[in-house]
Amino acid sequence: MLVFSPIQCRVIGAMLEKExxxxxxxPLSLHGxxxxxNQKSNREPVxxxxxxxxxxxxxxxxxxxxxxxxRQASSRVPKYIHRFCNTEFGDLQFTAQQRAIICVLLLxxxxxxxxxxxxxxxxxxxxxxxxxxxxxxxLQDFNGQSLVKKLAREPGKRExxxxxxxxxxxxxxxEPFVQSTAALSVEEACDNTSxxxxxxxxxxxxxxxxxxxxxxxxxxxxx
Numbered sequence: 001m002l003v004f005s006p007i008q009c010r011v012i013g014a015m016l017e018k019e020x021x022x023x024x025x026x027p028l029s030l031h032g033x034x035x036x037x038n039q040k041s042n043r044e045p046v047x048x049x050x051x052x053x054x055x056x057x058x059x060x061x062x063x064x065x066x067x068x069x070x071r072q073a074s075s076r077v078p079k080y081i082h083r084f085c086n087t088e089f090g091d092l093q094f095t096a097q098q099r100a101i102i103c104v105l106l107l108x109x110x111x112x113x114x115x116x117x118x119x120x121x122x123x124x125x126x127x128x129x130x131x132x133x134x135x136x137x138x139l140q141d142f143n144g145q146s147l148v149k150k151l152a153r154e155p156g157k158r159e160x161x162x163x164x165x166x167x168x169x170x171x172x173x174x175e176p177f178v179q180s181t182a183a184l185s186v187e188e189a190c191d192n193t194s195x196x197x198x199x200x201x202x203x204x205x206x207x208x209x210x211x212x213x214x215x216x217x218x219x220x221x222x223x
Contacts, residue, residue, distance in 0.1 A: 013103055
């Protein structure tokens, strides 16, 4: 059973998605993979991966034989294709529906069958939620492997959520997303600026109040 890091999951999920939704842009360059990984829509959590973060993830996946450079690409920039599923190189041969569910679980984490049906519309067609649940059952026993797991239903929720089993879920919970050092520095700078602005505003209010008090005292003395 393959075990991926959160970044590797995001890279594989993004490549599966773009292969289907924008085939004219596939295979993907490193920059294309980074853009797809950091996309703000249809991603949970949103990541801020640097180019080196993505390059490391790509290199690791190449070593795991889950990605390869497309030698037929005419572009000067290296482009990559996945070997994760539905290729001659691997054992994972999914239907369009199975592939769509795995893709969205890789990109968005645990989800209910209803959420999966809504979020897989661009990837595959499900006639109803029951069809999604049937596909999830198939993935729970896929050629003797369990690729997804049904989580215990949360209090107050009508549906249970499902999660893929291609990564260590405890590690994902402890490290929900990865941000580059540059991104963190920008966020810290923004936080510091916001705090400084708030303190300056408070000081200005205090100075204005003191000024009014001084003027009032002067007027009292004159009278």
